[in-house]
Each structure stands twice: as C-alpha cells, then as structure tokens.
Amino acid sequence: MQEIVRVVVDAMGGDNAPDEQIKGAIQAVNSRDDIEIIFTGRQEVITSQLEKYTYPQERVKIIHADEVIETGESPVEAIRKKKNSSIVTGEMLVKNGEADAFVSSGSTGAVLAGGQLLVGRMKGVQRPPLAPLIPTENGVALLIDCGANVDARPSHLVQFAQMGSVYMERVVGIKNPRVGIVNIGAEEEKGNVLVKETYPLLKECKNINFIGNVEARDIPAGVCDVVVCEAFVGNVILKLYEGVGATMIKKIKAGLMSSLRSRIGALLIKPALKETVKTFDATQYGGAPMLGLKGLVVKAHGSAKSTEIQNAVIQCVEYKQQHINEIMGSIFNVSPEK
Amino acid sequence: MQEIVRVVVDAMGGDNAPDEQIKGAIQAVNSRDDIEIIFTGRQEVITSQLEKYTYPQERVKIIHADEVIETGESPVEAIRKKKNSSIVTGEMLVKNGEADAFVSSGSTGAVLAGGQLLVGRMKGVQRPPLAPLIPTENGVALLIDCGANVDARPSHLVQFAQMGSVYMERVVGIKNPRVGIVNIGAEEEKGNVLVKETYPLLKECKNINFIGNVEARDIPAGVCDVVVCEAFVGNVILKLYEGVGATMIKKIKAGLMSSLRSRIGALLIKPALKETVKTFDATQYGGAPMLGLKGLVVKAHGSAKSTEIQNAVIQCVEYKQQHINEIMGSIFNVSPEK
Numbered sequence: 001m002q003e004i005v006r007v008v009v010d011a012m013g014g015d016n017a018p019d020e021q022i023k024g025a026i027q028a029v030n031s032r033d034d035i036e037i038i039f040t041g042r043q044e045v046i047t048s049q050l051e052k053y054t055y056p057q058e059r060v061k062i063i064h065a066d067e068v069i070e071t072g073e074s075p076v077e078a079i080r081k082k083k084n085s086s087i088v089t090g091e092m093l094v095k096n097g098e099a100d101a102f103v104s105s106g107s108t109g110a111v112l113a114g115g116q117l118l119v120g121r122m123k124g125v126q127r128p129p130l131a132p133l134i135p136t137e138n139g140v141a142l143l144i145d146c147g148a149n150v151d152a153r154p155s156h157l158v159q160f161a162q163m164g165s166v167y168m169e170r171v172v173g174i175k176n177p178r179v180g181i182v183n184i185g186a187e188e189e190k191g192n193v194l195v196k197e198t199y200p201l202l203k204e205c206k207n208i209n210f211i212g213n214v215e216a217r218d219i220p221a222g223v224c225d226v227v228v229c230e231a232f233v234g235n236v237i238l239k240l241y242e243g244v245g246a247t248m249i250k251k252i253k254a255g256l257m258s259s260l261r262s263r264i265g266a267l268l269i270k271p272a273l274k275e276t277v278k279t280f281d282a283t284q285y286g287g288a289p290m291l292g293l294k295g296l297v298v299k300a301h302g303s304a305k306s307t308e309i310q311n312a313v314i315q316c317v318e319y320k321q322q323h324i325n326e327i328m329g330s331i332f333n334v335s336p337e338k
Numbered sequence: 339m340q341e342i343v344r345v346v347v348d349a350m351g352g353d354n355a356p357d358e359q360i361k362g363a364i365q366a367v368n369s370r371d372d373i374e375i376i377f378t379g380r381q382e383v384i385t386s387q388l389e390k391y392t393y394p395q396e397r398v399k400i401i402h403a404d405e406v407i408e409t410g411e412s413p414v415e416a417i418r419k420k421k422n423s424s425i426v427t428g429e430m431l432v433k434n435g436e437a438d439a440f441v442s443s444g445s446t447g448a449v450l451a452g453g454q455l456l457v458g459r460m461k462g463v464q465r466p467p468l469a470p471l472i473p474t475e476n477g478v479a480l481l482i483d484c485g486a487n488v489d490a491r492p493s494h495l496v497q498f499a500q501m502g503s504v505y506m507e508r509v510v511g512i513k514n515p516r517v518g519i520v521n522i523g524a525e526e527e528k529g530n531v532l533v534k535e536t537y538p539l540l541k542e543c544k545n546i547n548f549i550g551n552v553e554a555r556d557i558p559a560g561v562c563d564v565v566v567c568e569a570f571v572g573n574v575i576l577k578l579y580e581g582v583g584a585t586m587i588k589k590i591k592a593g594l595m596s597s598l599r600s601r602i603g604a605l606l607i608k609p610a611l612k613e614t615v616k617t618f619d620a621t622q623y624g625g626a627p628m629l630g631l632k633g634l635v636v637k638a639h640g641s642a643k644s645t646e647i648q649n650a651v652i653q654c655v656e657y658k659q660q661h662i663n664e665i666m667g668s669i670f671n672v673s674p675e676k
Contacts, residue, residue: 137585150530184573192488192570217577220585232530233574235522239555244582247475247558255614256607265606272600276593
C-alpha cells in the first residue's frame with residue numbers, strides 16, 4: 001500500500017480564499033487514496049465551505065487558526081506575532097512531524113520566512129531556494145532560486161543545482177536533467193563575479209548534468225531543465241515571463257480587433273489561442289516548492305484557482321513518496337531529518 | 339541651416355553586411371539634407387554596392403579598412419590588433435573629431451570595447467552604459483545598462499539614470515521621463531545590496547523624475563520610461579524579452595495550425611498579427627546607443643536590416659543636433675569635450 005501523505009492546506013491565504021483553496025484540496029483528496037488533507041484557518045468558514053462537497057471524511061481534517069497574515073505585513077514580524085495564524089499553524093504542523101507538507105496562496109514573504117524560521121532547513125542545506133516551474137517551448141524548466149534571499153554565494157548556487165536536479169528527475173520525471181547557469185554570454189569566461197566563481201564548481205560537481213552558461217534568450221526555448229541563478233535574477237526572470245506574456249497577449253488581442261477581416265479570424269482562432277496561452281501559464285504547474293526544508297512548503301500564486309491547489313497537493317505527495325528529502329540529505333552528506 | 343552630422347557606418351559588420359548596412363545608410367542620407375555618411379570597410383565591396391543606388395555623392399564617403407573583426411574574437415585583443423578593421427577605423431574617426439557618431443552591426447564586444455578604449459569616456463562619466471530601447475504596451479522604454487561591464491556600483495547607476503533621462507527627453511521626445519530602478523518588490527526596503535544603496539541616491543537626485551522601484555513584471559506594461567539596472571540584470575531583461583516573445587509567437591503559430599477552423603482563422607488574422615509582432619520587435623528602434631562617450635556609438639543588431647540602420651543613423655543626427663553630450667557634460671559638472 002502506498003504511504004499516506006499528509007498535506008496542510010492554508011484555507012485563508014490568497015485572493016480566492018477560502019473557496020478555491022478548499023475546492024482544490026477536495027479535488028486532490030478525491031482523486032487519490034494516498035492523500036490526507038489538513039485545513040488550517042477559521043473552523044466555521046471551512047466547515048461551511050466543506051458542506052458543498054462529497055469527500056472521504058476520514059482523510060480531511062480542520063485545525064482551527066483564528067488569525068490571518070495579510071500580504072502587506074512584515075513577513076518576519078507577522079510570523080512571530082500571529083502564532084495563531086493559518087500559516088504559522090500549518091508550518092508548525094510540518095515542523096512537528098504532524099504533517100508532511102504545507103500549501104499556501106498567502107503572503108509569499110510570510111510563507112518563505114516561516115519555511116526558514118519554523119519548518120527549518122535540512123541539515124547541510126545553506127539556503128532553501130524557491131523554485132517555480134516555468135513554461136518552455138516543449139515543457140517546463142525549474143527556475144531556482146526566486147526566493148527572498150538575494151546576494152547568494154557560489155556554494156548556494158551549487159546546492160540549488162543539486163536540489164533542482166533531484167526535484168526535476170524525481171518529481172517532474174525528466175531523466176538526467178540538464179543544468180544551466182544564467183549568464184550574459186555562452187562562453188565560460190563571461191559573467192559577473194558570482195557566476196564566474198560558480199561556473200568551475202558546477203563543472204566539477206559530479207551528481208548533476210551541467211551544460212554550462214545559458215543566456216536568458218534561450219530559457220523559453222527550453223535549452224535546459226534546471227535554470228540556476230541568484231534570487232534577484234530569478235525574480236526578474238519569473239516576473240518578466242509573466243509581464244512580456246501578458247503584454248503580448250493584450251497587443252495581439254487589440255491587433256485582432258483592428259479590422260473586420262481580423263475580427264472574423266479572431267472568432268475562429270479563439271479556442272486554439274486560448275489553449276496556447278494556457279500552456280504558457282505558470283499557474284498550471286501547482287505552485288513553487290521551497291526546497292531544502294525539513295518538510296515541503298509550496299507557495300501557490302495569490303490568484304490561485306482550484307486546479308493550481310489540486311496540483312500543488314499532488315506535487316507534495318510525489319515529493320514525499322519519491323523520498324526527495326532523503327535523497328537530498330544523502331547528497332549533502334548527512335542523514336535526512338524528519 | 340541645420341548643422342551637418344557626420345555618421346560613420348561600418349559596412350562590414352553584421353549577418354547581412356554589406357548589403358543592408360549600405361542600403362540603410364543610403365536610405366538615411368536620401369531622407370535628409372543634414373547627414374553625411376562615411377562608410378568604413380573594403381573599398382571595392384562598398385563601391386560595387388553603391389552602384390545600385392542614387393544618392394548625393396558629396397555626402398557619401400568611403401574610408402578603406404582591410405580587416406574585419408569576427409564575433410568570435412576576443413574584443414579587447416581584436417581592437418588592439420586589427421587596427422585596420424572597419425570598427426577600429428570608424429571609432430578612430432569619432433575619437434579624432436572627423437566624425438560625430440559610429441554605427442555598427444558587428445561584434446558587440448568589440449564595438450563596446452572600442453567605445454571605451456578608442457572613442458573614450460566623457461569627462462565625469464564613470465562607466466558608459468549600453469542603453470537599448472525596448473517595446474512596451476504604449477511605446478518604448480530605455481533599458482540602461484545592458485553593456486559588457488557587470489558588477490556596477492551605486493554611483494554608476496545614478497549616472498545611468500541621469501544619462502537615460504536626457505536621452506529619453508531629448509532624442510526620443512518623452513517629457514519628464516519616469517525613472518525606475520529594477521527591483522524584486524515595490525517597497526523601498528526590498529532588494530539586493532546594490533539596489534538598496536542606490537535607491538536613496540536616486541531619491542535625492544534632483545535632475546531626474548524618480549518613481550521608485552519597478553518589478554520586472556511591470557516593465558512591458560510601460561510603468562516607467564528609463565529602466566535603471568546593472569548590466570547583468572539588463573542583459574537578462576533584454577534577452578528574455580526576445581526569448582519569451584519568440585517562443586510565444588512560435589506556440590501561437592503552432593496552435594493556429596491545430597484545426598481546420600483555426601487554420602482558416604489564421605489566414606484572416608495574418609496581417610494583423612504580423613503588425614502586432616512588429617510593434618514588439620526591438621529592431622525597429624535603430625539599435626542601442628552607448629552613452630557617456632566623447633561621441634556617439636550605436637550598436638545595431640547583428641541581424642539588422644536596412645530599416646534599423648537607417649533609424650540608427652537618424653538617431654545619431656538627433657543626438658548631435660540636440661546637443662546631448664553638452665547637456666550630459668553640464669550635469670556631470672564638467673565642460674563637454676569634443
């Protein structure tokens with residue numbers, strides 16, 4: 001029998017909370033037998049939402065948490081003060097081993113700060129990266145790191161490459177994933193101090209498939225599976241992906257309205273265009289995992305709908321069942337902690 | 339009478355050289371009375387190309403240069419060794435005051451290295467940035483710096499903001515251009531060490547219209563006119579713009595071929611789509627100026643066609659006639675040198 005994976009879902013965080021969070025989690029628990037859902041948040045709100053659905057009652061629990069951390073709050077302060085918030089309550093469950101993973105669409109800062117301060121880093125991990133999947137021409141790539149801690153050191157980037165490789169191979173199912181480091185040219189001697197110092201370390205690293213420098217231009221074309229960069233650069237890449245995509249779609253739509261001929265054409269291509277735009281939509285991929293913690297923390301988009309939450313929960317199950325933390329633990333030469 | 343601006347055009351650099359370079363320069367000289375073109379490159383090649391066109395002979399010259407710097411060569415070494423190359427010859431003409439500006443589609447590294455080593459920085463300028471125009475929802479923004487020198491200091495970024503403002507106001511015609519610094523959040527306290535140290539300096543800077551942090555997501559929407567960043571980040575932004583755009587277009591085209599209905603629709607929207615893609619095409623804007631030099635150096639795309647070269651030449655004329663270097667000189671508290 002498959003081991004049951006216990007996933008905490010923050011019912012209060014996100015623009016569409018609690019509706020989409022609860023709907024998504026219920027979709028996940030109904031789709032597989034090996035998931036247990038623990039909702040954190042206001043009991044009465046969650047209970048009243050749950051009445052809408054049919055689901056295996058023995059695999060869905062609620063742990064009441066009265067407070068909600070707002071996006072505007074200082075993350076570290078909020079984590080420290082709002083001990084009875086849905087985020088702190090959820091992350092403490094993971095820390096204490098009462099759950100395996102935590103999914104939230106709430107304040108990114110608070111979720112990440114709590115990941116570090118409450119759940120805690122795995123032994124041997126210097127810095128836990130946030131690693132969303134981004135769409136490429138033929139699939140997805142893992143962008144690692146997009147987190148809150150900028151000004152990384154070379155040794156951090158080497159760990160990102162290792163963690164990202166394990167994740168892509170085991171959770172996403174890409175065999176021998178190609179690892180590239182973001183640089184301003186393809187040649188080995190190019191780059192800033194950080195990249196120049198990191199390059200030889202990656203080249204020597206035996207447990208990754210390092211293919212060298214990648215230019216930002218080639219990331220969407222899918223030249224590598226694990227895109228290693230420092231968090232400031234990762235944040236720029238992630239957000240520009242969204243920004244350029246959104247602006248292009250807007251311009252194309254406006255362009256299609258410019259003549260009668262193109263307006264008729266637009267009607268005919270609408271379904272195909274919608275499908276294409278969807279494959280380039282990061283929210284399909286179930287949120288961004290924060291790697292290198294003692295349990296898994298997944299940050300879903302603030303605007304997440306039920307599909308993203310469902311995929312995030314299933315990602316947690318794969319993560320646990322594929323023993324990702326045990327594998328990472330063995331890479332960093334320590335026995336994995338619970 | 340308008341002053342005549344002397345623009346050197348590298349006839350040898352670029353994927354489409356010499357055809358498109360010569361065609362574009364001739365289009366420019368035929369469009370206005372205040373341009374003089376000086377071609378550098380192999381005399382016999384240029385002469386034979388010129389036979390195709392009608393143009394004012396007194397305003398078109400050739401200066402023979404036997405060598406060509408290839409893109410693969412080490413830029414600094416190539417600049418030092420190939421003294422008789424079209425790039426070195428052209429930049430030396432600017433240095434010696436025999437021309438006002440230099441346009442090249444050749445090796446970016448060599449053009450930039452020559453800009454610094456041959457043409458030379460204006461007095462008071464710490465680092466000359468490369469500043470391409472990038473398309474936005476409603477127009478263009480200046481991305482400054484995308485050059486070869488990474489790991490900038492805060493004082494460099496302040497000068498980039500000042501130079502960029504002058505350029506956008508005087509050459510592109512945006513009144514009181516909004517200056518933003520690329521950051522990973524909108525709040526003042528966010529960012530890496532460089533941005534945190536630069537922010538207060540920009541805030542205090544009196545001759546710019548500083549609007550604060552901008553997130554990469556908002557750049558394509560056009561939230562600011564001058565996008566200030568360090569060259570590594572600028573390079574990532576510039577290239578990801580191209581990459582995401584190209585991949586989306588590819589995916590949309592493939593999506594349109596997916597059914598008979600959408601294939602018919604695709605035929606109808608083709609002209610409108612083409613027009614839209616064109617407005618998001620950076621090559622429309624006549625190459626990237628390298629600012630803060632004693633004369634203007636413009637780097638056009640390696641794949642530049644005649645329109646880009648024509649626009650690049652006209653940009654040089656505006657630059658000179660708007661006295662950009664004199665204005666920048668007065669900002670940096672020194673008298674501008676020729």
